[in-house]
Amino acid sequence: MSGSPAVRGCLVLLLSLPVVQGGSDWKVTYSSTQICASQGATVRIHCTYEHPHISNLNARTYWFTKVDHKGEPVDLQTEEENRSRMSYDCSSKSCKLTIRDLRETDSAVYKFRFITDQPGGTFTAQTGVDLSVTEPNLTVKIISTPTTSTATVQCTSRCLLPDSPTYVWYTNGDKISSASSSEYSGPFYFDDSVSCAVKRHEAAVSPTVCAHRNNYCSRVIYNERRICAFIRSTVDLSCTFYTEKRNPSLSVYWFRSESNEPNRSKDLREDVRYLNRVHFSDKSRVHTLKIADLKESDSAEYRFTFEADLFKWGTDLPGTTLTVTDLQVQVSRLSGSQTDTYAELQCHSSCSPPGNLSYFWFINGRVISSINSKTYSGWVRVRDNISCAVGENPQHLHCSSPAVYVLERPSVSVSPSGEIVEGSSVTLTCSSDDNSTAEYSWYKDNEYLSNASGQNFTITDFRPEHSGNYRCETQNSKGRQISTSHVIISSANKAGTSLKMMNIIRLILVVLMPIALAVLCLWMKKKKSRSSQTENNEGVEMIKLDSHPVYENTEDLETDGQEDQ
Secondary structure (H helix, E strand, C coil), rough: CCCCCHHHHHHHHCCCEEEECCCCCEEEEEECCEEEEECCCEEEEEEEECCCCHHHHEEEEEECCCEECCCCECCCCHHHHHHEEEEEEECEEEEEECCCCCHHHCCCCEEEEEEEECCCCCEEEECCEEEEEEEECEEEEECCCCCCCCEEEEEEECCEECCCEEEEEEECEEECCCCCEEEEEECCCCCCEEEEEEEECHHHHHCCEEEECCCCCCCCCCCEEEEEEECCEEEEEEEECCCCCCCCEEEEEEEEEEEEEECCCEHHCCHHHCCCCCEEEECEEEEEEEEECCCHHEEEEEEEEEEEECEEEECCCCCEEEEEEEEEEEEEEEEECEEEEEEEEEEEEECCCCCCCEEEECCEEEEECCCCCCEEEEEECCCCEEEEEEEECCCCCEEEEEEECCCCEEEEEEEEECCCCCCCCCEEEEEEECCCCCCCEECCEEECCCEEEECCEEECCCCCCHCEEEEEEEECCCCCCCCCCEEEEEHHHHHHHHHHHHHHHHHHHHHHHHHHHHHHHHHHHHHHHHHHHHHHHHHHHHHHCCCCHHHHHHHHHHHHHHHCC
């Protein structure tokens, strides 16, 4: 590839700036502090490291970009999404990280860490290599113009490109179908212009330059390649164009590039979708397209073209991509009582508004004049409608968000109620005043429960670790309901204790009680038997008392007395 030396030369410059971190015995040396690369490219990040026992070092080495909740660095290769694209090549004194098929999300600071089997043998780098993944940053260089009709041009990048890229070349806004390498030699007229792009990254086309080292060529320069705007707002798309073919017959206009009809170039003023919503203005070679009352369907790529005499600026060259989005009120934090809620809200969108616009907050249609920032903090009441907007002032708003309204706190009920027996099933039900359209989310110590969805949440096998504070949140067509409700499920340990007590009671009633009754019956029977025997014995003794010898000799005594007399 003829253009690769320029790119490699740039990389050599980047990689020749070593950075050393650490003391005389422990240190990490990076080959570079910053690397710029394009999406889809392959990048290699290299470092060397030193340790007092490097000769017999048994170390674990890895790269990281973030730490876990304990503050421990997370090995890149332990993350599932990285394993197929990231690899290490480490020896006793150096380690290289290779990242393939770069994505924009790979932009980060990459740091190195090694852990040895020596005392105190852990070293974590505090600085690292800042990798920036961007679209190709291209420039067209005029290499030679040996004749008046032929020139050689080269497409270069300040960032590392994907391996063996395919290039796309444009002249006067039209694609050159025969060109695909980083250099192109071909016929160029005196007033021709040229630009380049990398295939599948055509939106990041290079600036247009004149092929014969002069500024007297036809060309179009878009002032912005990407613009993001809000629904119902007004946006300006502009470009600067040059041509030596200016005359009263010059015709200029903007058109919408359709993905299914890439060569279509219909004047937007004739497009029924933009009826009474577009306006063109031309001032000092700057041509502006104004689109009012933006709709989400207006998201598209817009290109500019002009015609003069027998010349027409091509319609292949990428233009300005417009993304139309909406504002949303997002909930950051909630607290409060059943009727009042203290809310921290944010007016969010996927893009930043163009210009120096202010944010406005509305409660029940009335503007809160004291707040003009993206965030709102304050007390809100049930049935309050809250929305945000952007604009120069409340009377000239560019966009307003859908309203979020405050509903009564959802209530959570538990079935069965009371203490929950370990091993049993328990169901939590979230009820709101909009059950028909609401979406439900469940939380436990503010931790989102990903396995719970819907109005009912069931725990089939209740364990002690399931005890705790549960809450549900609801969301409907008007946005997220900024209210929550709490329920505490009784500890499963207490339920287990109750179960043991119940089992003890059952054991007493079912097993021990019959035994106790049998013993009681036997005791009563024995007592009754002893009572009968006692009564019989008492009768015999009375008879014996009645026949005491004293009384048996009474007649004899009386006879003897008479005889004595």
